[in-house]
Amino acid sequence: MRDAGLYQEAESPNKELDVDSLLKQLTHSEKVALTSGKDFWHTNPIPRLSIPSLRLSDGPNGVRGTRFFDGVPAACIPCGTAIGATFDEDLVRQLGRLLGDEAKAKGAHILLGPTINIQRSPLGGRGFESYSEDPFLSGVTAANYCLGVKDRDIVPTLKHFVCNDQEDERMAVNSIVTERALREIYLSPFQTAIRIAQPGAVMTSYNKVNGIHASENKRLLEDILRKEWRWDGLVMSDWFGTYSTSEAIKAGLDLEMPGATRFRGQALSHAVLSNKVQEHELDNRVRNVLNLINKTRGARIQESAPEMELNRPGDRALMRKAAADSIVLLKNEGNILPLKKEKPILVVGPNAKISAYCGGGSASLRPYEAITPFDGIASQSNSDVSFAQGVYAHKLLPEIGTCLRTDDGRVGFSLKVFNEPHTSTARTLLEERHLTDTNMWFFDYSNSKLNKTWYADVEGIFTPEVSGIYDFGLAVHGTGKLYIDEQLVVSNVENQKPGSAFLGSGTVEEQGAIYLEKGHHYKLLVQWGCAETSELKIGGLVDFGQGGVRIGCALNLSQEQAINDTLVLAQENEQIVIFAGLTGEWESEGYDRPNMNLPPGTDELISRLLDVNPNTVVVIQSGTPVAMPWISKAKSVLHAWFGGNEAGNGIADVVYGNVNPSAKLPLTIPKRVNDNPAFFNFYSEAGRTLYGEDIYVGYRWYDKVGIEPLFPFGHGLSYTNFKLGGLRVEDHGREKIYKVQVTNDGQRAGAEVVQAYISSPEVFETCSQIQRALKELKGFKKVSLEAQQTQEVAIPIDTTRATSFWDESRQKWCSEKGKYKILVGQSSQGPFLEAEIEISETLWWTGL
DSSP states (O other): OSSSOOOOOOOOOOOOOOHHHHHHHHOOOHHHHHTSSSSSBBBBBBBGGGGGBEEEOOOBBBBOSSSSOOOOOOOOOOOOHHHHOOOOHHHHHHHHHHHHHHHTTOSEEEEEEEEOOOSSSTTTTTTSOOOOOSSSHHHHHHHHHHHHHHTTTTTTEEEETOOOOTTTTTTTOOEEHHHHIIIIIIIIHHHHHHHHOSEEEEEESSSTTTTGGGOOHHHIIIIIIIIIOOOEEEEEOOOOOOSHHHHHHHHHOOOOOOSSSSSHHHHHHHHTTSSOOOOOHHHHHHHHHHHHHHHGGOBBOOOTTTOOOOOOOOHHHHHHHHHTTOOOOEGGGGGSOOTTTOEEOOOOOOOSSOOSSBBSSSTTOOBSOOOOOOHHHHHHHHOOOOOEEOOOOOSSSSGGGGGEOOOOBBBBBEEEEEEEEETTOOOOOOEEEEEOOOOOEEETTOOOOSSSOOOEEEEEEEEEESSSEEEEEEEEEEEEEEETEEEEEEEEESOOBBBBBBHHBOOOEEEEEEEEOOOOOEEEEEEEEOGOOOOOOOOOOSSTTTOOEEEEEOOOOOOHHHHHHHHHHHHSEEEEEEEEOOOOTTTTBBBBSSSOOOSHHHHHHHHHHHOTTTTTTEEOOOOSOOOOOOTTOEEEEEEEOOTTTTHHHHHHHHTTTOOOOOOOOOOOOOOSSSSSGGGGGOOBBTTTTOTTTTTTOOOOHHHTTTOOOOOOOTTOOSSSOOOEEEEEEEETEEEEEEEEEEEEEESSEEEEEEEEEOOOOOOOOSSSOHHHHHHEEEEEEEEEEOOOOOEEEEEEEEHHHTEEEEEETTHHHHHHHHEEEEEEEESOOOEEEOOOOOOOOEEEEOOO
């Protein structure tokens, strides 16, 4: 459904709830109901008291709405690390406003984002969702995201509180972390975002923190979040992340999600009646739910509003700008980039004709459109554009939906739903849908006539572009068979094995091969049965219900032959760009990466291509660092992340010079995974993960131990050249403003990120045993300059906060007297302009 306007407003603003009065009128059972969800995406209403139901929606890089299956298309902005790479507070706030508008279009009062966990390791499966390895950058970026969302009267949700930094045993693992590291690294982004933006909601993490699950950790939720920080919003669980009744209520968990409840309902009523939970403790939880409803009034969203599609030109332009502004120019020897549109170009690689627009898991959604790098390049080239696959990089065979056509010629296929099995001679068609996505998860599919056991047929026409052997694949939660022109090619019915599809509830992908001729129209038929038809029962905390089917296909390639064919073309082309990296299959919620490697064959392809043409431009897409064993050969390298709907256009804008790259790395890229600070302490071991690197996360570690990274935090080049000079300090008491002259002495307009770090005092006079990082980011500013332009940039720094560490003996922040250096530069590795400040008296403090 598409709406010509922005969204459907209620005819009048929702009436503000009188919370104190309602608490007196609510029955015990109504109070209990308000502390849990009604269903997967809504809170419970109390109609007799005009208490409405609120809608929540994922987040963090878009607004999915309420449907996993055949959802309404949405805007997908670049992933978290891409947004962090922009170092652009104004841009992030604009993106927050876009997401606020998208939330209104989807009828959602609450957006489940931003994600502000810390990338302890390059291997974290969900690392792409977060902004940075640095807590200051993460907190400031999150704050501007929240401010933008709040500009549209939508409630943002900080998540996941706290130490949800890996996927391995994420619901059970015990994150063991010192109090100092907890405060300085992991709680710090939440503290900063709350101080600046006061978001209305916080989501707890799945894991334990020092022995207690976050959702029932009173010290985190009450002592720190509410008492010390004086935050008055709502605390909700992550989905299925509530593990108790009394403990969670008493700790401060207001809302259990999703519904129907597991731990509240009758269990909570019994806990209150038996005095395990006091009535006033239940009232505190209900009060926060009612206050949250009042915070959503300004959005004027109807209860259970229909979901709309925006897809506005201005939004597409903003997403394209964000995609381009997030791209980091890692190397550009000999000024190979930008390429020339007037010259022919060879586009190579496994990521060229797919759109790696976001990572996997709950962050993924159905985009309005997903522009591939090849399409972006082809749309801007004024000469010949040729393509070579080189190698594949998929885990499962690529989805085939957009390669199919319906009988009447539309892109996609038909899905036909029946209660009767495929063997029945008398089947009644319950529903037929036209779809384009062959990764169909029926978790939230509904039809009033549907039986518990039901079936579906997928029908489409496949026309090969070349003759050859084609591999077809089926991964199912249920059972399935795939036919080509009535010939059985794949059967996934018997002897099924568990796989990663459908968040771990599905089977491995079963494959079959068949020879097909170019230009011939083949009828593809998949006969699928729901989860009830399968004998494979995968236990787990979550029941994913009705099942799913994923259909993939690819031309069978000999890797060696494909690489050799690519090298032949490379010898005939002067301009070559290779697109490689990861996708949502490799980086996803639910599992961590086993290593930093690119998919098999990719490094060989890049290395051999660089041997043939050293001027080949390498573009890597990933949400977290990857190994680059070929880096010494490469002259020009771009890191393009998962760039959202407009990824391909944004990449092409940078490759061709429409946009001068200005992004900086929000995390360190190590030379090898062994060098990263969490190498010995990542993954769960005996049910726990020891945060053994303590405060030395990211660049703090590489600085302290003297390990040279491949590319440091804050690194990023430009097509022009910037110089810094004339550093001066304005003293405003506790706040100091550092002003620096930034000059663009090149021939192109561009933008530079000025970064301010603080170094430890040279002499510790009161806490002589405290070890400090060599430097920590405490301020930054992005400035745009025309060629040959100079501008003074001001970076304010609160010296009390900037110089403080967490004193575990006093359980307070300590700004220690002594001399500190302010280092102002263009990356964490300098060179730096230096200034000195002196703290004359040691100060201990608490709060925000």
